[in-house]
Amino acid sequence: MTGNVMIRVENLRRYFYSTPPLLNRLIEGKRRQTIRAVDGIDFEIKTGRCLSLVGESGCGKSTVARLVVGLYKPTTGRIEFGGGRPDSPAAGETDPSTQRVQMIFQDPYASLNPRWRVSDIVAEPIRHENRRKGRMEISQRVGELLSLVGLSPGDGRKYPHEFSGGQRQRVSIARALAGDPDFLVCDEPTSALDVSVQAQILNLMKRLQQQYRLTYLFISHDLAVVYYISDDVGVMYLGRLCELADTQTLFARPKHPYTRFLLDAIPDLGMGGRERMPVGGEVPSPINPPTGCSFHPRCPHADIRCKTEVPRLNEHDGTRVACHAVEEGRLPDPKH
Amino acid sequence: MSTSYAALLEISDLKVEFPTRRGTLVAVNGVSFNIEPGEVLGLVGESGAGKSMTGNAIIGLLEAPGRIAGGAIRLAGRRIDDLPYEEMRKIRGREIGAIFQDPLTSLNPLYTIERQLVETMTTHLGISKGKARERAIELLHEVGIPSAGERIHHYPHQFSGGMRQRVVIALALCSDPKLIIADEPTTALDVSIQAQIIGLMKKLCRDYQTAILLITHDMGVIAETADRVAVMYAGRVVEIGSVRDVVRRGQHPYTRGLMGSIPKIGDNVEHLSQIDGAMPGLTEVPSGCAFHPRCGVAMSVCRQDTPILQRCDHTEVACWQVVDARTGPKGEA
Amino acid sequence: MVIESFRRFVGSDIWFSFKQSKVTLCAAAVSAAIILAAVAAPLISLQNPFDPVVLDLMDAFSPPVWLEEGSWVFPLGSDDQGRDLYSAILYGSRVSLLIGFSSVVLAMFVGVTLGLVAGYVGGVVDGVIMRVADVQISFPAILIALLIDGVMRALLPGGRHEEMVFYVLVLSIGLSQWVQFARTVRGSTMVERNKEYVQAARVIGISAPMIMLRHILPNVMGPVLVIGTISLAVAILTEATLSFLGVGVPPTEPSLGTLIRVGQDFLFSGEWWIVIFPGVTLATLILAVNLLGDWMRDAFNPKLR
Secondary structure, eight states: OOTTEEEEEEEEEEEEEEOOOHHHHHHHOOOOEEEEEEEEEEEEEETTOEEEEEOOTTSSHHHHHHHHHTSSOOSEEEEEETTTEESSOOTTOOOGGGGGEEEEOSOTTTSSOTTSOHHHHHHHHHHHHOTTOOHHHHHHHHHHHHHHTTOOGGGGGSOGGGSOHHHHHHHHHHHHHHTOOSEEEEESTTTTSOHHHHHHHHHHHHHHHHHHTOEEEEEESOHHHHHHHOSEEEEEETTEEEEEEEHHHHHHSOOSHHHHHHHHHSOOTTOOOOOOOOOOSOOOOTTSOOSSSTTGGGOTTOOHHHHHSOOOOEEETTEEEOOHHHHTTOSOOOOO | OOOSSSOSEEEEEEEEEEEETTEEEEEEEEEEEEEOTTOEEEEEOOTTSSHHHHHHHHHTOOOTTOEEEEEEEEETTEEOTTOOHHHHHHHHHHTEEEEOSOHHHHSOTTSOHHHHHHHHHHHHHOOOHHHHHHHHHHHHHHTTOTTHHHHTTSOGGGSOHHHHHHHHHHHHHTTOOSEEEEESTTTTSOHHHHHHHHHHHHHHHHHHTOEEEEEESOHHHHHHHOSEEEEEETTEEEEEEEHHHHHHHOOSHHHHHHHHHSOOTTOOOSSOOOOOSOOOOGGGOOSSSTTGGGOTTOOHHHHHSOOOOEEETTEEEOOHHHHHHHHHHHOOO | OHHHHHHHHHTSHHHHHHHHOHHHHHHHHHHHHHHHHHHTHHHHSSSOTTOTTTOOGGGTTOOOTTSTTOOTTSTTOBOTTOOBHHHHHHHHHHHHHHHHHHHHHHHHHHHHHHHHHHHHHOHHHHHHHHHHHHHHHTSOHHHHHHHHHHHHHHHSOHHHHHHHHHHHHHHHHHHHHHHHHHHHHHHHHHHHHTSHHHHHHHHHTOOHHHIIIIIIHHHHHHHHHHHHHHHHHHHHHHHHHHHHHTSSSOTTSOOHHHHHHHHHTTGGGTOTHHHHHHHHHHHHHHHHHHHHHHHHHHHHOTTTO
16 A cells, blocks of 8 residues: 555445334344445545545445444445554554544534533543643643634633534534544534635645644535645445545536536536436335445436446446446446 | 505515613614515525524514514504514505425424314315315425325324425415515425425415525525515614625625625635634624624724615625725725 | 523523523422421431331320320421431431432433433344334333342342342342433434534544543433422332332331331321321422422423523
8 A cells, every 4th residue: 555545445335224023023023124324335535535435325425434433333335544553443443543534523413421621621632642641731731722723812711502403513523533533434524514614625635734734534515625725536325435536527527427427416506507417215214225226216227237236336437436327338428 | 556655575674673671782783675576685694693583574473572663664664563463463464475494383383284274274275165165285286295095184293394395385385475585495305305396486486476585594495485685783774685696796795795695505715714702792893883893894883883775886785895995996885 | 601501501591591480499399398307407406217226115196296195396297216207307307318329320320321322323222222212111110120129139138138238239229220310311312423523523534432521422312300290209119119018227226118108007097197297298299309300391391592
């Protein structure tokens, strides 16, 4: 593995089993149900770049985030961090490598312990990593971090409920940075925020990435946000990657029918007055996904092969696409 | 058709207050706008701006201790804000329809769709059950529910999220209202479903000549759906105009800041333009123009006097700076 | 930090609702009075009624001061041993309260710990703990207390049991009460466990026991205090019942329950005061604590606010 790859993910799968209680299984004959939340994902992120995973509900992007960070263990597959360290950090491990990956969550109200002061929240990763640091040192570092994210050091004495949503996300970012990470996983960090606050947080995150050469895995459902902040984009549908490309290419020349459909569906602030090509149907449930390519029931280009064979993510003209129609050249060029 | 009233819905200087132990909180502070028949007016603003309160006040669903403390709401020329509960209830079902964010709470989980639709129609339209059932199936078909004849017997939980919202739209339309209040109708839905629902609302609005008050924080939805838009900040309207004018050529500093801070696909900017600070909470509204602490061009008058909404060129704006710029070199406004 | 918490509390809605409710204010005042009196017993009682030297059989059955033949030496009368009832009640309350508080503390400790572990770890551990709880809760608390007490008597040789009776009682009553704490804490823990601040702590690498102790515990303690208050009333009553049945504290250090048992024998022979006054004290104490607990439950319930 080359030195400048921060993380590589291979054939990552995570299944959840929903087991009805024993009595129900016996009497009603219900079987164990498997939810294929993540069903074979491959990607890598180079150091200093931002990869976004986009998709609608049920596509598995949040699960991927939690797998990468170690909150879930993969059912199969590998996650490798730069430098050849295998897999995600184990719980309780004091190896400094555990501090290299940190996470920022979606809900600013639930991601900070309401009973802790902000300074303790931000100091926790520092204290965990190095118990010997003195109180003065820690206090100073916390003050630095708070200033870095746009708050004042004096805010450390306050409790989370005294802050607004945007400010709480800043605290979350400060906490994530306190562990001196190289790699930040961000799970919809701005989805719960107002538009103007979102702009502040996105600007901050971009600035920090440049300043500290951080690598981001950014999860979002908002394509415009993804366009602004990412270098590379992966589009997910029902646990699999449909398309993976750098941002400019993906938005300018989307190949996968689902990607095209998604881009088409976004409300257009520019009001170009485009003709919409609405695709009907809704995202199927991950408990009973369609056979073959999971998008085939809604895809205007689906044929027999799409119904039976799962497409693989292959290189095609500079991007990676998982679509038989694209491989076979059956897809018409997109109109702009 | 000649009409004796100017607009379908007239809101004049509406005030909504909440008396609390710590004093009275003003959630809506003198809001005025009109909606013409068949028009889609977007009411846009961030959380805490008071847009949902305004919608609830119009439809008579303000929760105690909140109450309308001033101003007037007129529907087709007739005041509806001072009506007794029974009268308001009749109007609410018959002439104003509602679509809320969460379809799970708009539909009664214990009744079939058929019952809810038929009941609404027989109550408000006075037609027979048989006719109501026919109309219900027709409506469900129009909103895009497949096999409407069978699915009408289903319960809400048997529909998926997007389908449920379609049922809610059907329910809102079934009594042939003149106005629909839609409060964040697409926020809980996926992008692809959102597009479908927006398209549906637009089509039905055209077909039935129903006006829509579309309350949302999502500017993209407004841009697709609305004819005109009103921007709210801290309980007041700061700008109203056609969607095109407000989005592209907004004059109020908040409007411009807001539009600038939305990321747009195709715009390769290094940084999004941002407005520092946050919208003040109800207890900390600044004097004068509520936006002045965050405004890059605030003048001393902005700190003292609340600007009034007045027409300046292509939109109506509540901003001393805009007025000042116009009356300066150009003389009389 | 304590001052700040206090300031926050005084300005809060909870304090406001407390001041509004006259019943609660009364209940709080009464509870406080009884507790203070019990604590100060050696200072404000007229004699130490359990010191045999002081007693004089000639003083037995003296009626309360407002009846004829009563005197201020025995304001509430005296019992069959010549003990001053007023002093006996003070000392007895002491014992009752001491055992009551200690058992609640034990129950809280056991219940909260098991609840945290069951809620956080889940799986088999949760299953086992909850099944044990389910079994225990199907028996009345008194029965459980009697059972544990009986077992301890069998295990400890005669003399030892006398010395240890206090601890045995606290153990039996405490163990009969842990289930309600465990259940509540388990429920709250399961909710908190899925919140993102807990996930953030896991990502940082904090160990499970530390997460339970430092992150989750502060957030689930609210209902515990409410249950604790009501549990205190139950504990006091349980101890009184055990003493009444004769398997509680020894007669040399009687609690209110013992006094009631003793006095019961004399109720129908005319010396009513020996049973009535301890009984009234016990009932008042339990009522006051219960009312306080009721108010706490409503005040701390976010849905009612």
